[in-house]
Amino acid sequence: MAAAVHKLLHPHHPNGEPPPQSNEPPTSPQNRQDLASMEYAREEEKRILAHWEEHKRPLSPGQITEDASRKIVGHSSTVLRQEDFELIKTLGTGTFARVWLVRLTNPQDGDRNKVFALKILRKVDVIRLKQVEHVRNERNVLAAVAGHPFITTMVASFQDPDSLYMLLDYCPGGEVFSYLRRARRFNEPTSQFYAAEIVLILEFLHEKEGVAYRDLKPENILIDAEGHLKLVDFGFAKKVENRETYTLCGTPEYLAPEVIRNTGHGTAVDWWAFGILVYEFLVGQPPFWDQNPMKIYEQIVEGRVRFPSAMSPEARDLISGLCTVDTSKRLGNIKGGAGAVKAHPWFRHIDWEALYNRKIQGPIVPHLRGPADTRNFDEYEPEPEGREPYSQDMREKWEDCFKDF
Template sequence: MAATAIKNHLPSALLPHHRESSPPKDDPKPLQKQSTQEIHEEREQEKRLVSQWEDHKLALSPSQVSQAPSQKQVGQSQRHLRCEDFDLVKTLGTGTFARVWLARLANAKREDRDKVFALKILRKVDVIRLKQVEHVRNERNVLAVVAGHPFITTMVASFQDQDSLYILLDYCPGGEVFSYLRRARRFNEHTSQFYAAEIVLVLEFLHEHEGVAYRDLKPENILIDAEGHLKLVDFGFAKKVDDRETYTLCGTPEYLAPEVIRNTGHGCAVDWWAFGILVYEFLVGQPPFWDQNPMKIYEQIVAGHVRYPSAMSPDARSLIAGLCTVDVSKRLGNIKGGAKTVKQHPWFKGTDWDALYHRRVQGPIVPHLRGPADTRNFDEYDPEPEGREPYTEELRQRWDASFADF
């Protein structure tokens, strides 16, 4: 059994993964040339929209989130915004072809000085060299579609310049759930239920409103915001599958569903399996299937025998058993009723799903912060290397049309 699984070891879960390519779209029609004054006015307007997005942030319903980005305050491509419109404060994470910065608007007005963002910068030449053009485009477009969901990282805007692509995201100062879980060793039942319930709302939206399989659910890809709520990040593996099956082998070994390992075709049901693994790791402190040799992990997963600690509640065991069912047709969340069958499980008894969605319930872990720009929950990184390969005129002529989405 040959399998390729990708584990993201980066401390920041804001970075894209590698995955399969898809054909590029048709080249866009050329834009009419604008005057310098018109460009300046539009650029200032784009900066105002970015500075004000949180002032207008509302609890959008799933149908409102699903609107085209042009109909929303967030998720839009900005034609004139540039990197120099931001002060880059500190690196939050690095990857093969991306670096994420804590950023704030340059020369901001007094009322905007505390407004910060996570700015993901992707160098075009590296994206091309690593054959990630379609992958990066896809991630940007998925983030645009889901922008505004209360528990998914918000893409405030995207833009580009001669050398780089930019994705401007809301900043989650609490850092990764993974870090809190390791410090606490395990979460108590209440904390586990609260954060699991928020993930259920995310999966319900992705699957039933967008037909998107997330495909990389794990604590490292979940951040905590300033109010103690979750934000799912890193949509590098997300794929719109609807009712079709896909055969890409991707994910993190401990969280892979049996059908992914067997390469028999998979869909959104893989997220419900991974959700069961996540709940187990919340409650126990480690996933149920683990070995230093990934192949041993795969063998355990395909066998599907979960061992439960004696202290685990019967309802928690029942939920995990229903989710971590090898037979996809019997897997909780994938059976008739979809996410509703998970929400109605006894383990979630007493959960006010409407209040939870609208963030009216206090999060159990509220990070202690010195201010909006506090970065204590993120690691230190080396400066960006100098002498990087240039994005030449030849590359520009060949590839710029492919980056038109930004």
Template sequence: MAAAVHKLLHPHSHSHSKSKDDSSKSDHLSHERQDSGLERIRADEKHSLAQWQSNQQPLNPDQIESDSKRVGQSSQVLRQEDFELVKTLGTGTFARVWLARLRDVKKQDANKVFALKILRKVDVIRLKQVEHVRNERNVLAAVAGHPFITTLVASFQDHDSLYMLLDYCPGGEVFSYLRRARRFNEPTSQFYAAEIVLILEFLHEQEGVAYRDLKPENILIDAEGHLKLVDFGFAKKVENRETYTLCGTPEYLAPEVIRNTGHGTAVDWWAFGILVYEFLVGQPPFWDQNPMKIYEQIVEGRVRFPSAMSPDARDLISGLCTVDTSKRLGNIKGGASTVKNHAWFRDIDWDALYNRKVNGPIVPHLRGPADTRNFDDYEPENADREPYSKELQEKWDGYFQDF
């Protein structure tokens, strides 16, 4: 038996009669078989991507993590060249998001598009974002399948870049609609606010995740007029612990983040109060040209309401924008249900909303699945990029193995 195993593991060790030519031929054949096997797997993965539907029936919150679907998995075979990069949808300091179309697929699948987020390893390392990028990938993989969170379909990497393949939301940012409309009316604000409550309830109570960057620019509208929360770069699994990283957008920061006294998921309920205010009024309650002045206003925590705002909306925002986290709505006993049961949401059917049975108030006009009219134009990428050196690779590639 041992001899048989040895022969399997070292097929050439006793075959002195075999020439070197035979040996190199068999190595070549073995590599060819391996390559054709990988190509087959790659073709299968691309076929699965072409079949994938983003608007399928939502999973129940407790099914999402236990679901065995392959969405959100790391792919060992996908490559950038499997996608045609059509147009830049957005840029950040170390990432660029592209509208991407699958290459070399059947004719009927040619219209299948995704948002492909490309992160340069050199930039991620230089800007000390390694931990944030890892958090983003792992959180998105864990929540793939929620009806109002962008779906991480797959992730992969090559020598110098990391890739996150996401569902494409052709409606663009809520921020753009809000700026055009100046402010949303009460029913529109309630609808979108309610979808965000369902997102926060799931992230906090199911996943123990603080999102930490809630603002209109990070909320997209899908083809059917529902919200999708994107950009999980600051999201972190905190559970019941506190964390101390200063991150977020000045107008939306909670007082405990500014004071650096330690924060948890309660920061999202504060930001949610700011968001509801911005939906209804058209600008956040705390604002100044000087960020330090914004921070002073936030820590003081006095929200001034316009006279036209309904008493229920004022009461909700006051409860959410409470400096004392132990009294903040959403963070008190009962969690998200205390927000869902608030009078301002009395007309919301939460089950129907979660299952996308209620029509969105803003349905984007689209010419097709690859329509990009709701996104701005961006400058082309700078061709002069610092190379990802062998030294960087040896030091950092282990951190990116999740991709």
């Protein structure tokens, strides 16, 4: 199956390069054959996309990193186009992207309920907002991690002259943030379940991929149809490995002290944010908050977490270890890495292998009318008209940056 997808990426060339440009006239037999071959490849890829979930299973960390070109997911397609998808409803918008619920156009019998999330990024907006590197990072990280049970699956990416596209699995449960606000706070078993799935995400990103996620917060965690988490929005993710980076990015309440001080940061920022997240799960709000972001930053750099009396000693100890200003003493960043977090007493009831393989029932399973149910997503304004075109000058300067798509 994966080999079939691999052949479809570049149907004319065995080593994965596009076919050479032909000087033949458009109506020549050679060009007609090329067009027919491309059209066949396009229809075959759509057929495989319609059935990719039948092969969906958690890949082991080794299988995910083994050979991206052999995975059924995460590939760059030269044949898909926007018109291959029917846009059903906007699921979310950002400053330079819009995410749609989509289905394949003209679906085969029985495929009408097979839906995806399609993230559309207009090239002109990506360039104008200086997001080229972030978008490239996002696409490449998602390709590398496709197949992880708790990370949004990028099924494929593609582009056209004006836009970039990432075809993702659809998580109909919506944001964890919404459930947290409705419940005010999660009880300890619910918090432990979600926190444990996030530990498995961070363990994989840091120790297998050398990637810092850098934007961990409830709004970036969705719940899928079975009640498991899916981490989304990898716009700030960056492969740092053992180096340090200096870009200020993230959400104020979740920023680590080293990001605020601009002293250089690595994957340890995610363990700090994870501590803030566990606190917010249990309490209902993050430990450092003020209407003035500068006051938030002062509290973070001071690093004094105040715990409510009802919080268990194990939870306090875990959060204190994670929210340690000194990165050399921060849990998750000390010897043992994620293993030290998994061994913490707060997680003593977690069966890590069963959890990774999605064999444990999620605490919140969304009530859905069907695979295309969008009740857990807000309504959005339609896209504005008359936007700036992607000019020839822009194309000549930037198009090479998007070749990975």
